[in-house]
Every structure is written in C-alpha cells, then in structure tokens.
Amino acid sequence: SRYERTLSRKLSEISLAIFLNSHQTKRRILGYYIHNAYFGHGLEGCETASIVLFGKKAVSLNLAEASVLSASLARPFPSIVTEHFRKIPQEEKSLESLRRYAEVRCPEYWNRLVRRADYAQILVEGRFKSRFSR
Numbered sequence: 001s002r003y004e005r006t007l008s009r010k011l012s013e014i015s016l017a018i019f020l021n022s023h024q025t026k027r028r029i030l031g032y033y034i035h036n037a038y039f040g041h042g043l044e045g046c047e048t049a050s051i052v053l054f055g056k057k058a059v060s061l062n063l064a065e066a067s068v069l070s071a072s073l074a075r076p077f078p079s080i081v082t083e084h085f086r087k088i089p090q091e092e093k094s095l096e097s098l099r100r101y102a103e104v105r106c107p108e109y110w111n112r113l114v115r116r117a118d119y120a121q122i123l124v125e126g127r128f129k130s131r132f133s134r
Helices: 009-023 028-035 047-054 063-072 078-088 095-105 106-123
Strands: 038-040
Touching: 009 106, 028 047, 038 047, 038 063, 038 078, 047 063, 047 078, 047 095, 063 106, 078 095, 095 106
Parallel strands: none
Antiparallel strands: none
C-alpha cells in the first residue's frame, strides 16, 4: 500500500535509495521527482501544475510562482482549486487569480501555503542565514 509504515516497506525504500544513488546523479533523481511529484488533484509533475495553475511552462515561472508550487509539495492543492483552474481560459490564469480564488474558497489552506512560499523565497534570495551554514 502507498501509505503503509512497516519494516519491510522501509527496507525496500532503503534498497531503492541505495540503487538510485549508485546508478543516477542527484540532478537526474531530482528531475525524476519534479516530473512525477504530486502537486494536487490531477496535478502530476511540475510542468502540468504550472500549465494548469499559471497557464505557462515551468521554465517561465517567476520566483513567486515557483515558490507557490514548491510550497504545495508539502500540502498539495485541494481539488476545488485544481478543478476550477482546469476550466478557466489560459489568459485568465496567474498567481493573482489563484490567490483571489483560493483566499475565498479555502482561506486556511491558502494562508499556510503563502507562509511556506514566503519562506522558500527567503531561502532562494539568500536573506536567510541558516544556523547550519558556516
């Protein structure tokens, strides 16, 4: 099962991790993850999520849009949001339209997502000094 937490499941995950690390580069493993990650109802992969939510390819995202997508990995978009954005025209899709819709339809979700996205932007911009960095 996808969510089982057993010793045999953990051992198979460890085996897979060892295999991947010995046969693939970190960059390639990250690429596999980004292309297959779950961003919300019907949003498998970064490219699909980017097109459905923002109406553009992932490489064209600005920092704020990319931060929102990365923040959604921890807590994927609810189906009410993804279904709405699948129905609207491409030219109406933007971070602002996503914000307006999500603030009304699922405000608690949106507020948590924004906090995570803001933190991601701080990390990327280098304004955050990690206590683990030297």
